[in-house]
Amino acid sequence: MASPRHAVRANDLVGPEQGVEAEAGAPVRRRHGRVALLERQAGREGDDVAATVTVQAREAGYRVWNCSADKDLAALVDADPKAGIVSGLWDNFTNVYRGPVEVFESYGVKPHQITDWLAIAGDSVDCVPGVDGLGLGKAADLLAQFVTLDS
Secondary structure (H helix, E strand, C coil): CCCCCEEEECCCCCCHHHCCHHHHCHHHHHHHCCCCCCCCCCCCCHHHHHHHHHHHHHHCCCEEEEECCCHHHHHHCEEECCCEEEEEEEECCCCEEECHHHHHHHHCCCHHHHHHHHHHHCEHHHCECCCCCCCHHHHHHHHHHHCCCCC
């Protein structure tokens, strides 16, 4: 039986000047088979590159594990009832793997709600101001009730 194909992003790992990107992908490679490590691209946001590559890889039939502690990338996590996790997130700093269930357990929202959750609560790293007086917990509570910002 052929092993499934996998793509992984290593953009948020310790820098290439420290020569660790190849070793950093080893836990994912041992667990899932193949690994593609992407390097930083000047003038482009790492999470934007990861999102683009993830969508393209998923469309081509690859399983994707993004290696990052960036909660924005949790929006890319997905599973299929028959295939299991098809797009996951590995926090390389804590060695935690997240599929849809783990995203919900970690953040209190489903992967497809991450963008709305951060829009409500705010995200200082990405200069998103959010709604005054509402933090991550209240934003999760609102999304549990209304599902999306559009509701």
